[in-house]
Amino acid sequence: MSERKKRKPGETREKLMSAVLTLVGKGRHFASLGIREVTRQAGVVPTSFYRHFRNMDDLGLQLVDELGLVLRRMMREARENVFQADKLIEESVGIFVSHAQANRSFFLFMAQGLAGESRAIQDGIRSEMRYFSTELANDLRRLKLADHLTDGDLEMTCDLVVRSVAFSLTDLMGVSAEDEYQVEQIRKRTCRFLQLIFVGAAHWDNKQA
Amino acid sequence: MSERKKRKPGETREKLMSAVLTLVGKGRHFASLGIREVTRQAGVVPTSFYRHFRNMDDLGLQLVDELGLVLRRMMREARENVFQADKLIEESVGIFVSHAQANRSFFLFMAQGLAGESRAIQDGIRSEMRYFSTELANDLRRLKLADHLTDGDLEMTCDLVVRSVAFSLTDLMGVSAEDEYQVEQIRKRTCRFLQLIFVGAAHWDNKQA
DNA sequence: ACAACATGTGCACAAGTGTACACATTAGGT
């Protein structure tokens, strides 16, 4: 009953997954990738694919799961590095941008999947975003930064925040990672978006009537 | 020198374009479509394709142009139907939603193109959004609804509005057009997003320091 | 050590793909 011996349990599997990410990173769209192309990129024989995935969508779904891990890691880092509230937005957006650069292909895949052709993958990504949004709401509650908002309004605010950041993602993916200036522009603009949203949230209740 | 005689100048051409829209409407992703598939759907022989387009991306670009027309028509209707400021958001979002339903495939194509694999198409759609955003800014200025904002801040606000609506588009495309309840939920949620943003904009200057 | 299984490989094949070429039809301007 010792199951942790496998020397390379999913070596090919990982090669296939990162082959997809590589291709996506090169500008290809996930929906246009075929099994043969992916196996070729992974340096594996086509039939090997079926040892690990039933089809491309299956592989995509498992990529979404890994994407979840990346996002969680990012969120943890954000929580550890944000000390005072006034720098909250700048710090968080900064961490987001640097993660997006470090895992470019992953986030590219995410951006694609939002309007992709597999409904399951769409739902998976959407679900990750929802999770992210509720966690953000929890944090804001804990930091006492949202005391005047009802749960519903806080949820909505966080949803809008997450959406805006996700949209900035597409901006970010549109410019080369080395273009420091453009990246910086996007970072600043995203911060301003979030500030605007939070100003709106701070003054929300009186308008709610 | 009379050039308007052509009986069916671009009949096949239109058939090809709407064939793409049909396939996209059926849930396919633009990036995964091939020339043969499209011509088959259009009921045309494969080689005809090259009479009108150089490749799929070319066709996509021309679809973006048509999309621009759809968007402009939508904006015109919005301008004609919005009378007083307090219903501005509800009216506009309503018009947006109904247009998105009426031209589902078109908007689906737009949502896909934002993270598609053709850079040119991405830029085209982005450019349409920018246009939309600046027009919105002009309207708000004209209606005296943004007097306390600098041009830059107004531009940012409108950009955020357009992005939020565009993201709602992906929500909308995710539910069946007949699911009245879900569509209504999305409509309401989008309105709340915009309200939140405008509340933020209304109180922006004091925070700007 | 041996049986059971998971994983990787090679081969095969029918189907689909992009596109070149030559030809048929039609439309437009004179």
Added chain:
DNA sequence: ACCTAATGTGTACACTTGTGCACATGTTGT
């Protein structure tokens, strides 16, 4: 009415694709 250009069609070919099958290899549990 005629020439030219635009548009549509059929055939052809080399190539890619998904996937089934049989076999090789390695790994695990007893």
